[in-house]
Amino acid sequence: EKDFQVxxxxxxxxxxxxxxxxxxxxxxxxxxxxxxxxLGDHLTKNYPQLFSRYNIIKGFLNLTVSDxxxxxxxxxxxxxxxxxxxEMNGNKVMVEYSSPNTNKPLHLGHLRNNFLGWSVAEIxxxxxxxxxxxxxxxxRGIHICKSMIAWQLFANxxxxxxTGVKGDHFVGEYYVKFNDAYxxxxxxxxxxxxxxxxxxxxxxxxxxxxxxxxxxxxxKPEVMELWKRMNSWVYAGFDITYKRIGSDFDITYYESNTYxxxxxxxxxxxxxxxxxxxxxxxxxxxxxxxGLDEKIxxxxxxxxxxxxxxxxxALQKYEQYRINQNIYVIGNExxxxxxxLQLICRKLGIPNADNIHHLSYGMVELTTGKMKSREGTVxxxxxxxxxxxxxxxxxxxxxxxxxxxxEAELEELYxxxxxxxxxxxxxxxxxxxxxxxxxxxxxxxxxFTGPFVQYTYARIKSILRKMANTPMTNDPxxxxxxxxxxxxxxxxxxxxxxxxQACNEHNPSVIANYVFHLAKTFNSLYTEHSIANAExxxxxxxxxxxxxxxxxxxxxxxxxxxxxxxxxM
RNA sequence: GGUCCGGUAGCUCAGUUGGAUAGAGCAUCAGCCUUCUAAGCUGAGGGUCAUUGGUUCGAAUCCAAUCCGGAUCACCA
Numbered sequence: 001e002k003d004f005q006v007x008x009x010x011x012x013x014x015x016x017x018x019x020x021x022x023x024x025x026x027x028x029x030x031x032x033x034x035x036x037x038x039l040g041d042h043l044t045k046n047y048p049q050l051f052s053r054y055n056i057i058k059g060f061l062n063l064t065v066s067d068x069x070x071x072x073x074x075x076x077x078x079x080x081x082x083x084x085x086x087e088m089n090g091n092k093v094m095v096e097y098s099s100p101n102t103n104k105p106l107h108l109g110h111l112r113n114n115f116l117g118w119s120v121a122e123i124x125x126x127x128x129x130x131x132x133x134x135x136x137x138x139x140r141g142i143h144i145c146k147s148m149i150a151w152q153l154f155a156n157x158x159x160x161x162x163t164g165v166k167g168d169h170f171v172g173e174y175y176v177k178f179n180d181a182y183x184x185x186x187x188x189x190x191x192x193x194x195x196x197x198x199x200x201x202x203x204x205x206x207x208x209x210x211x212x213x214x215x216x217x218x219x220k221p222e223v224m225e226l227w228k229r230m231n232s233w234v235y236a237g238f239d240i241t242y243k244r245i246g247s248d249f250d251i252t253y254y255e256s257n258t259y260x261x262x263x264x265x266x267x268x269x270x271x272x273x274x275x276x277x278x279x280x281x282x283x284x285x286x287x288x289x290x291g292l293d294e295k296i297x298x299x300x301x302x303x304x305x306x307x308x309x310x311x312x313x314a315l316q317k318y319e320q321y322r323i324n325q326n327i328y329v330i331g332n333e334x335x336x337x338x339x340x341l342q343l344i345c346r347k348l349g350i351p352n353a354d355n356i357h358h359l360s361y362g363m364v365e366l367t368t369g370k371m372k373s374r375e376g377t378v379x380x381x382x383x384x385x386x387x388x389x390x391x392x393x394x395x396x397x398x399x400x401x402x403x404x405x406x407e408a409e410l411e412e413l414y415x416x417x418x419x420x421x422x423x424x425x426x427x428x429x430x431x432x433x434x435x436x437x438x439x440x441x442x443x444x445x446x447x448f449t450g451p452f453v454q455y456t457y458a459r460i461k462s463i464l465r466k467m468a469n470t471p472m473t474n475d476p477x478x479x480x481x482x483x484x485x486x487x488x489x490x491x492x493x494x495x496x497x498x499x500x501q502a503c504n505e506h507n508p509s510v511i512a513n514y515v516f517h518l519a520k521t522f523n524s525l526y527t528e529h530s531i532a533n534a535e536x537x538x539x540x541x542x543x544x545x546x547x548x549x550x551x552x553x554x555x556x557x558x559x560x561x562x563x564x565x566x567x568x569m
Numbered sequence: 570g571g572u573c574c575g576g577u578a579g580c581u582c583a584g585u586u587g588g589a590u591a592g593a594g595c596a597u598c599a600g601c602c603u604u605c606u607a608a609g610c611u612g613a614g615g616g617u618c619a620u621u622g623g624u625u626c627g628a629a630u631c632c633a634a635u636c637c638g639g640a641u642c643a644c645c646a
Contacts, residue, residue: 020589
């Protein structure tokens with residue numbers, strides 16, 4: 001026996017699985033049809049309980065799996081709410097995601113990052129990994145000082161409390177104010193005859209910001225106090241957003257704590273001759289042999305650069321948790337940086353450097369082009385969530401199916417549907433691809449959407465409630481599955497493999513596509529064939545089991561995407 | 570310019586360890602609610618899989634070249 005190529009049979013041919021004969025022709029020196037006949041005879045004769053019949057068309061052997069096998073599979077799994085999930089395998093993975101800056105609120109791009117990170121963590125858990133979710137907060141640096149300077153200049157002591165503005169948005173406004181004031185100063189200098197590059201350096205507000213950064217690094221008390229105060233406003237805002245969208249972290253790292261990490265490593269790297277020092281005493285690594293460039297790892301003044309703290313943090317993560325795998329959910333604009341990071345870690349001999357994985361995702365663009373904060377075309381995360389929830393409220397009210405819900409139940413339902421639509425919309429696309437955010441399409445609740453899948457679930461639960469008193473026989477066997485029934489069993493059978501694929505590829509869109517396909521398959525059966533009024537008792541039992549396993553998989557699969565499902569909608 | 574990623578229906582996306590007539594959703598058109606939730610179902614139209622060449626029984630998928638789009642190549646983070 002050797003490896004065969006086995007595919008699912010195309011719907012226009014009879015059969016469930018197809019074996020392609022051409023690859024065997026050379027080694028066996030027989031015609032494709034002759035091989036097909038032999039193999040088909042062999043399989044149906046020796047595994048009659050598995051394969052009931054076969055046919056051969058133009059070198060393709062189509063095998064039909066017996067109905068008894070499918071029904072048996074369904075009998076075994078229809079009640080298992082953990083169906084498809086694996087036992088713990090003893091491996092630890094860290095998923096670092098979200099990683100915000102504390103100078104502005106979260107936007108649409110962050111949402112893709114947060115949903116991806118959360119979902120990949122859930123998929124890893126379902127595949128048997130122990131997962132530690134982490135977040136590195138970029139809470140220091142020149143951009144943070146910009147908001148601080150602007151606040152000192154323009155706020156007159158205003159605070160989020162005094163203005164009623166959410167903390168992260170409040171600070172973000174001063175970041176914008178900085179840029180406006182800076183631009184005015186530069187324009188003024190240019191109009192006075194200063195060249196642009198000099199003007200950008202010499203603008204008073206920029207000089208003040210740079211001085212503030214030095215003061216911060218020196219630990220000047222009033223600067224530290226302002227920094228802490230403004231960051232605390234931002235964190236209060238982030239907490240609200242994270243809670244709303246369902247992001248959480250087992251460990252949060254702050255750059256203000258980690259930016260000095262890696263200094264020892266630089267020294268060790270020098271000793272190991274992985275790094276070298278130039279005459280101006282700056283320290284470098286030469287990666288030209290690996291097809292990359294020379295990269296600086298420490299400035300001539302002894303201060304560390306971004307990549308240095310990344311190396312330090314990678315080592316700290318390992319020492320703290322002994323992780324086997326280290327996943328970074330970061331946009332694809334940092335592909336080069338991450339490549340360099342992994343390479344340096346490898347050369348330094350940092351444990352598990354080979355298991356650093358950059359989950360690189362594409363940018364989210366608007367139908368009108370790219371998001372640019374300067375042009376005010378950024379889609380704010382909080383605004384977007386509000387809009388989605390409001391839309392789900394409007395749709396729900398129009399349909400008028402849940403008039404008996406309490407106010408609290410309604411609020412919960414609107415959140416479930418609105419967030420479900422948004423998460424599904426952002427996760428259904430392959431992460432590595434640049435995607436387009438179309439506002440009209442994103443609030444569509446029909447077709448390939450979260451609410452479609454949620455609706456299928458609610459429908460099934462409605463049936464199961466109504467038939468709660470119907471006795472379930474143990475093993476309803478039937479040997480004449482309808483096509484739609486068989487299609488649904490086959491779809492259900494694929495779930496474990498889909499989790500495996502999503503895990504290997506770190507790709508939640510596999511689950512989104514699958515769960516949609518499953519829901520669609522169920523809906524076809526649902527409209528064509530009654531469950532409560534099935535032709536026979538056996539059929540009723542069979543379809544109840546089908547409904548049950550479909551609901552379980554939908555709930556489980558959607559939870560892997562971070563999406564809840566409502567009992568009614 | 571170097572490196573990397575992408576180009577599939579009007580739009581948004583699946584499909585790439587090479588397999589039969591390339592699939593969904595949206596949009597358009599035509600049907601289906603006295604029976605389990607119509608946020609649903611059924612059907613129709615819509616394609617030079619960027620282009621050209623190559624590899625072979627067979628290419629959207631692999632290779633080469635070209636065109637187009639994006640990212641990156643900071644003593645920024």
